[in-house]
Structure formats: structure tokens, C-alpha cells
Amino acid sequence: MTGPMIGNSQESRMWYNRGRFFSDTGEYDRAALCYGRVLEYDPRDARAWRRRGFALIKLERFDEAVVCYERALELDPGDAVAWQRKGFALGKLRRLAEAKSCLDRALALNPSSIGALHGKGWVLVAERRYDEAMRCYDRILAIDPDRDFARWNRQRILEHKAFRKLAADVGEAEKVVKIPAFVYEVLENRDYGGIDRASAALSELLAERSVDTAPG
Template identity: 50%
Template sequence: MTIRQEGAGAWYHRGQAFCTTRKFDKAIVCYDKALELSPDDSVIWRRKGFALLKIGRYDEAAACFDRALDLDPDDATAWQRKGYALAHLGAHADAVACCDKALTLAPKHLLAWQCRGWLLEAMCRYDEAVDCYEAVLAIDPDRRSAAWHRERMRERRDLEALASEIREAERFVEVPACIREVVTERDYGNVGLARAVLRELVERAETAAVHRPG
């Protein structure tokens, strides 16, 4: 719950102005002044965390979001931004959990969906990442970055499927080099064709095996 004291608000708004002009170091100084006067203001803690994120001080940012969430556990944006900080610290699973918490509190939190998609992409969980970008586009159909990422995730998912199918096919046929090269060269445009050709080769091998005498 925000309990901003008189005087703290002025420092807070100065910090906001500095953030708008991307002077994040100066914004942090202002937020610190505000917190001296109103140390239990969750919004100021969250805003300080945001400024720290923008200059790459992720450990400190995460600590600020923790403090904000101690004061207001239902702040979906603080959860989402904590997830972003943890992602940069390499704690991807914990970061996804933070995004999940944000989305439990605010199911249409666009940045939480987008952050979750980015995290799942980094974890090679492509189907789930596609679902996240679909959720973003359901909220904002004109968000081109989400549409771009959705298509890239579909491409990577299909390329991964082709690689798996090649490993399986090797039990039955000699896989042509041109099909292998689709994977090694990340030739996304020919993945569908390569998968179709590979399936046909395997089907022919299986049919031949069935009809082979003795």
C-alpha cells in the first residue's frame, strides 16, 4: 500500500522526469531521497528497481522488487520486472515463475506475457513461447515484435522437429546430405519440404521391408 509522505512525492516525480529523459542514475538518487521520507512506499521501490534495471544493476533491481512485493504482494508489474531482473541473472526458471505470478494477478499483463515468451525462447521451449506471443497478440494485435517472435519460434520448433525426425529416420534409411544441411544451415524456408521428403523416404523403406521376401 502506498503511503507517500509530503515531500517524498516531489522527489518521486523528479525521479520520474529523469527516467523519461533516460537519466537513470539521477532518477535513482531522487528515488532514494523519496524513500528516506517514505520508506514503506511500494511504488517508489518498484520505480527504483526499474531504473536499476535500465542501467544493468540487476541484483540491486531484484532486491528493490522484493522490497516492493513485501509491501504489496499483489503488484503484478513488480512481479514481472523481478522476473526480468532474474532472467538477466541467469535464473530463468525463477523468472518464469515470477511472470506466472504476475499473470495470475493480471491475466492481460502484456509485458508479463512477452517476458515469459522471451524466457521460454531462451530455454528452447518453443511451443510454450509461441503460446505466449499468441497471448500478446490477442491483447494487442498490432504488436509487430510479438508477431515476429511468434514466427521465429515456429521456425525453430519445426527445425528442432526435423532434427529429431532425422535421428529417427537414420534407423531405416540413408538420410540425404541436402536434408541434413537444412538443419546445419538453419534453412528455415525449406524445413517443411525436408520433412515431407524425409517422411516419404522412410515410408518407402518401410514398405520395401514389408514386401521383402523371407
């Protein structure tokens, strides 16, 4: 953008409305340009900074989106949506600690923000903090039980935890019993559907060995 323009509010509104139109039709590159024109008229328009940031997120220009949200939040630090979307953009840049901090700010302002809870859950999964991520998805489902994405993510976490437990159990059990080939296949193929069967077979083998080795 160039330096601030001297113009009338009608011109600024025209560019803003064009930006909304292009955003609504999925033409985010044109939307970003339009909001840029708004900001040439008024660099203190927090709403235009936020909307430009959203368009840039859709274009996967996450570094630029973060800058937009920083400007928006300088002007309106109480904007929970801007904190949430800044956190999302930072998460995409793998700046996870900063992302979580932003998402926590969003949740402090709006504890029922499903977007912020979803983003925080994603960051916690990326950090392998699965129990905390589960709590985020549980909160989403408590707010809105129809949020299937939260239920899906929750199930994936449970499956991942069960897979890791099976892998650890196999590592210990193979020291004392012969592990069936299909159990190794479950692990090799990450066959989440076979975890329960593999775990049951492992438990049965270990129980049989306990009986065989019991004093007696």
C-alpha cells in the same frame, strides 16, 4: 542510501519529479539516484522503490532491481507491475523458477498483463517448454493482435520445433536411406527457410523405399 532523513514532503516530491524527468529522458543512472533520495526521506514509498527498480533494470543492475521490487512488494503486495518486473529481473539473472513464480503472481492479479505474458513466454522458452510458451504468445495475440513481437516469437518457436523434428527424422532415416547433402546443410546452417523442402525430400525418399521393399 543513508538512514531515513527528516525532511518535508515538498523536498521528497522535488526528488521524485526529478527522477521521473531523468527516467523519461533515458538518464537512468540519475533517475536511480533521485529515487534513492526520495527513499531517504520515506523508506515506505512503494512507488519510489518500484521506479528505482525500473531504472536499475534499464541499467542492467538486476540484482539491485530485485531488491527494490522486494521492498515495493512488502509495502504493496497487490502491485501486478512490480511482480512482473521483479520476474523480468530474476529471469535476466537466470533464476528461472523464481521468475516464473513472480510472473504467475502478476498474472493472477492481472490476467491481461502483456508484459507478464511476454516474460513468462521468455522463461518457458529458456526452460525449453515450448508448447506452454506458445500458449503465452497466443494469449497476447488474443488480447492485442497487433503485438508483432508475440507473432515473431511464436513463429520462431514453430521453426525451432520443426528443426528439432527434422533432426530427429534424419537421425532415423539415415539408417535406411542415403540422405541428400542439402538436407545436412539445412541442419548444419540452421536454415529454417529450408526445413519444409528438406522434410518433403526426406518423406519422398522414405515413401520410395517403402514401395521398393514392399512384398511382392
